[in-house]
Amino acid sequence: MDQRYTKRTFVLEIIGILLAILFLIPFYFVIINSVKSFSEILIDAAALPTEILFSNYAKVWEIIQFPRAFWNSLIITVLSNIGIVLISSMAAWKMVRTPGKFSKILFVIIVSAMVIPFQTVMIPLMKLGGALNLINSIPGIVIMYFGFGVPLSLFLYHGFVKTVPVEIEEAARIDGCSQFGVFWRIVFPLLKPITVTVVILNTLWIWNDYLLPLLVLQTAELRTIPLATSSFFAQYTKQWDMGLAALMLGIAPIIIFFLFLQRHIIKGIAAGSVK
Amino acid sequence: METKMESKVDPVVPNTSGRTKLHDVKGDPRRKAKLKSILTYTAFVGPALIFFFVIQIIPFLMGIYYSFTSWNGVSSAIEWVGLENYKRIFTNDEVFFNSFMFTTKFMFAAVIISNLIGFGLALLLNAALKTKNILRTVFFIPNVIGGLLLGFIWQFIFVRGFASVGELTGLSFFKLPWLGDETTAFWGIVIVFAWQISGYMMIIYIAALQGVDNSLLEAARIDGANNFTLITKIIIPLILPAFTICFFLTIAMAFKIFDLNLSLTGGGPFNSTQSVAINIYQEAFQNNRYGLGTAKAIIFFVVVAIFTTFQVMATKKREVEA
Numbered sequence: 394m395d396q397r398y399t400k401r402t403f404v405l406e407i408i409g410i411l412l413a414i415l416f417l418i419p420f421y422f423v424i425i426n427s428v429k430s431f432s433e434i435l436i437d438a439a440a441l442p443t444e445i446l447f448s449n450y451a452k453v454w455e456i457i458q459f460p461r462a463f464w465n466s467l468i469i470t471v472l473s474n475i476g477i478v479l480i481s482s483m484a485a486w487k488m489v490r491t492p493g494k495f496s497k498i499l500f501v502i503i504v505s506a507m508v509i510p511f512q513t514v515m516i517p518l519m520k521l522g523g524a525l526n527l528i529n530s531i532p533g534i535v536i537m538y539f540g541f542g543v544p545l546s547l548f549l550y551h552g553f554v555k556t557v558p559v560e561i562e563e564a565a566r567i568d569g570c571s572q573f574g575v576f577w578r579i580v581f582p583l584l585k586p587i588t589v590t591v592v593i594l595n596t597l598w599i600w601n602d603y604l605l606p607l608l609v610l611q612t613a614e615l616r617t618i619p620l621a622t623s624s625f626f627a628q629y630t631k632q633w634d635m636g637l638a639a640l641m642l643g644i645a646p647i648i649i650f651f652l653f654l655q656r657h658i659i660k661g662i663a664a665g666s667v668k
Numbered sequence: 669m670e671t672k673m674e675s676k677v678d679p680v681v682p683n684t685s686g687r688t689k690l691h692d693v694k695g696d697p698r699r700k701a702k703l704k705s706i707l708t709y710t711a712f713v714g715p716a717l718i719f720f721f722v723i724q725i726i727p728f729l730m731g732i733y734y735s736f737t738s739w740n741g742v743s744s745a746i747e748w749v750g751l752e753n754y755k756r757i758f759t760n761d762e763v764f765f766n767s768f769m770f771t772t773k774f775m776f777a778a779v780i781i782s783n784l785i786g787f788g789l790a791l792l793l794n795a796a797l798k799t800k801n802i803l804r805t806v807f808f809i810p811n812v813i814g815g816l817l818l819g820f821i822w823q824f825i826f827v828r829g830f831a832s833v834g835e836l837t838g839l840s841f842f843k844l845p846w847l848g849d850e851t852t853a854f855w856g857i858v859i860v861f862a863w864q865i866s867g868y869m870m871i872i873y874i875a876a877l878q879g880v881d882n883s884l885l886e887a888a889r890i891d892g893a894n895n896f897t898l899i900t901k902i903i904i905p906l907i908l909p910a911f912t913i914c915f916f917l918t919i920a921m922a923f924k925i926f927d928l929n930l931s932l933t934g935g936g937p938f939n940s941t942q943s944v945a946i947n948i949y950q951e952a953f954q955n956n957r958y959g960l961g962t963a964k965a966i967i968f969f970v971v972v973a974i975f976t977t978f979q980v981m982a983t984k985k986r987e988v989e990a
Contacts, residue, residue, distance in 0.1 A: 398796055406797045412789070413806040416863070420809075422829045423821055438824075439832035480716040487712035491705075499713070506724050508973045510924050512948045513965040516741070516958050517730035518723065525722075540723020543716050572708045601814025603927045604949070619816050623931065626820055633824060640820055644813045651812040655805045658812075662868065663875035 427637035434633050449638035453625070456635075459642055461614065462621040466646075469531060469606075469617060470599045473538035474592050477546050480539060482588065485550030486580055490559070500551060507544045511604060519608055527609070534609045538599055546591045549665055553587035554580075590661035593654070600647055618643050735963035740956050753963035763939055764964060767947040768971075770940065774857060775922040775975075782862040783914055786869025791899070793870065794877045804874070807867035815864070819931030822860045823847065850940040853933050857925075857941060860932060865921065869914045876910030877903070905986075912983040919979055923972050944968050 426434050427449060429442045453459070488496040518537070519528070527533030557580065565575050581588075603619045610616060616624070622643040629635055651658060735753055739746045757764055789807055793800050810818065826846035834842030847853050880903060888902055904911070926945040929935065935942030948968060952961030 398798075402795055402797065405792055405795050406799060409792055409797055409803050410799060412792075413803050416806055416810070419821055419825050419829075419863075422825055426824070426828075434828060437832050437835075438828040439836060476719075480719060484713040484716035487709055491709055499717070502725075503716075503720060506720070506728075508920070508969075508976050509724065509728060510945070510965070510968055510972055512924070512926075512945050513731055513962075513969040514724055514727040515949075516952050516962050516965065517727035517734060520741075521722070521727055521730065536719065537723050539719040543720040544724075547716060572712075576712070597812055601812075601816070601927075603814060603816045603930075608953075619814055619927075622820070623816055626931070633828065636820070637824060640817055643817050644821075647812050647814075648809065651809065652805075655808070656801075659804060659808060659871055662871050 423637050423640055426633065427641045429634060431632070431634040446634075449634050450642065453635050453639045453642060457621040457625050457639060457642070458613075458616075459621070462616050462618045463646060465531065465610075465615055466600055466617040466619075469534060469538070470596055472531075472535045473542065473599050474595050476535065476539045477542035477595055478588055478591060481543055481546035481591070482550050482581060482584055483576065484543075485547050486554050486576060486584075488547075489551060489554040490562075500547075503544050504548050507548070511541075515604070515608060522609065529609065529611050529615065531610075531615060534606060537605060537609065538595075541605075542595055542599075546595065549587055549591055549594075550584065553584060557583050586661075586664065589657055590665040593658050593661045594665060596650070597647070618646070731962045732966060734959055735966045737959045739959040741952065741958035742956065746959075749959070753960050754967075756960070757963060757967065763942070764944075764947055764951075766939065767942045767944050770854070770942060771923060771925070771944045774854065774861075774925065774941075774943070775919060777855075777858045778861045778865075778922040779915060779918040781858060782865040782918055783869055783911075785862055785866040786914065787873050789866060789870040790873030790877055794874055804867075804871070807870055809867070810864045811868050813864075815925075815927035816931045818860060818864055819928045822856070822863075823932055826856055847933055848937060850937060853937060853941045857929060857932055860928060861922065861925070864928070865918060869918065872910050872914050872917075873907070876907035880906050908983060908987040912980060912987065915979055915983060916976055919976055920972065923975065 422438060425440075425442055426438055428445045428447065430444075430446060433442065488500055522528045522533065522537070525533075527536055561579055561583075562575050565579050570578070601619060602617075603623065606617045606620050607623075610620065622639050625639050626636060734746070736748060736750055737746045738749045738752070793803055793807075797803065813821075830842040830844075830846055833839075844852050846856050884902060884906075885898060888898055893901070924945055925943045926949070929941065929943045929946055933941045935946050944964075945968075948961055948964045951964060952958050955961075
């Protein structure tokens with residue numbers, strides 16, 4: 394609120410920095426203990442390591458087959474994002490540009506589905522997924538993410554399309570552009586800001602999702618990072634030295650993704666939720 | 669194929685006046701345009717609609733059906749039992765009832781605490797701090813990590829980290845049997861949830877605060893309003909839409925808590941921190957009672973829907989048009 398830098402601002406700044414340090418303490422614990430030996434962790438978890446051991450990481454890398462889990466997570470997240478963006482943006486645009494009862498009812502049905510908890514559909518979905526051959530396959534889970542991703546993404550696109558002026562589209566159509574031409578060449582590039590938001594929100598959700606992959610991806614080769622980490626924990630309960638290294642490997646990719654794009658992510662989340 | 673084509677064209681033909689019947693569909697430009705617009709509508713909206721219906725709506729309807737059966741998830745014979753599952757849940761399922769109580773209590777505590785912290789951080793970071801961009805990033809970081817891994821991280825903090833800090837500082841707070849006792853395990857999950865979610869709420873509140881007109885605040889300050897009245901009488905009423913969204917999001921997230929709960933306490937000690945989502949999961953996939961599980965899931969849906977609609981209506985009513 395205050396735009397000048399006063400003594401009061403300085404005090405607030407100190408408070409903010411102290412709170413931030415407090416917020417980061419859990420990461421301190423994970424990082425320092427991930428390079429300690431098991432006995433050293435038991436002696437004092439808060440102390441800095443006397444000797445930095447990377448062997449924890451090397452072991453875990455092998456056991457959880459990190460490259461494979463990373464690749465599975467990556468391919469699932471990327472393909473799901475592409476599909477969700479394509480189908481939701483197309484549908485939202487057409488629904489906004491075709492006003493009428495049908496579009497309105499459809500929109501209400503799709504958006505209301507956001508309150509359906511995953512647990513409510515998961516049991517029949519597994520049965521249906523079995524019948525449609527979607528179980529135990531990466532394309533299968535990607536298709537499921539398409540379905541779960543539509544409500545929020547369509548909602549965000551729907552709100553955004555309303556702010557896009559229709560005149561440019563009309564001009565293009567008069568010049569002989571087809572509907573698809575208008576959408577892909579003119580509208581879709583204009584939707585870029587909201588596409589960024591949609592991709593960010595879906596990436597955080599899909600990358601970190603645990604229950605759907607647990608139910609759908611049953612063979613070890615198809616495991617995503619959350620699945621690999623949790624099965625590691627189940628097997629080596631309280632083996633904190635290796636467990637923490639596994640956690641570091643598990644959280645590193647998404648934290649790096651966030652730090653690289655943090656400005657866009659924070660802006661995108663703000664835009665996405667206030668709209 | 670032939671009949672399908674016909675039925676698609678048919679409704680269009682008798683729709684218009686009698687004389688057009690003499691024409692071929694291709695001949696009437698108006699009808700041709702209408703057919704074309706239906707086709708493009710289908711081409712654009714259809715894909716999203718198909719995936720949405722197949723993945724969410726059909727399973728949802730199947731779930732309603734299964735909730736009236738004694739299906740065990742394996743056998744192909746699905747026996748209709750009427751309201752039996754619901755009767756059993758309401759009269760004879762203490763564990764489910766307890767998990768609902770836990771989830772509701774947790775929801776209230778988690779929603780209040782994470783929104784207080786989120787709003788507080790937003791007020792703090794809306795000031796002209798030099799480090800404000802870095803601080804926003806820091807407070808947001810826990811959000812990018814999935815609940816499952818966060819739960820494992822905090823299990824370590826509670827079990828080993830707190831013990832070490834307790835020994836160093838002598839503070840009894842850190843020496844509590846975190847995760848080992850019903851009360852502390854409850855607050856343990858609340859702490860981790862708030863740590864994860866507050867940064868997200870902060871971002872939404874900051875976005876809303878930036879929309880507040882500074883001259884309004886200046887005017888109030890000249891009239892002698894202190895910071896407290898400024899916040900409660902002007903800022904909060906102006907940014908109520910943000911509260912609607914934040915409450916909606918946190919209520920939904922807290923109600924559906926699964927991953928974090930599973931990896932942090934696993935529902936223990938003695939099922940005291942078992943969320944509804946975990947209870948449903950176990951009923952279906954560990955006890956192999958799919959019929960009973962779906963009945964619970966339908967009840968869960970109804971409760972979540974009622975809570976969130978109620979909350980959105982309640983806060984929406986108070987919003988002022990800016």
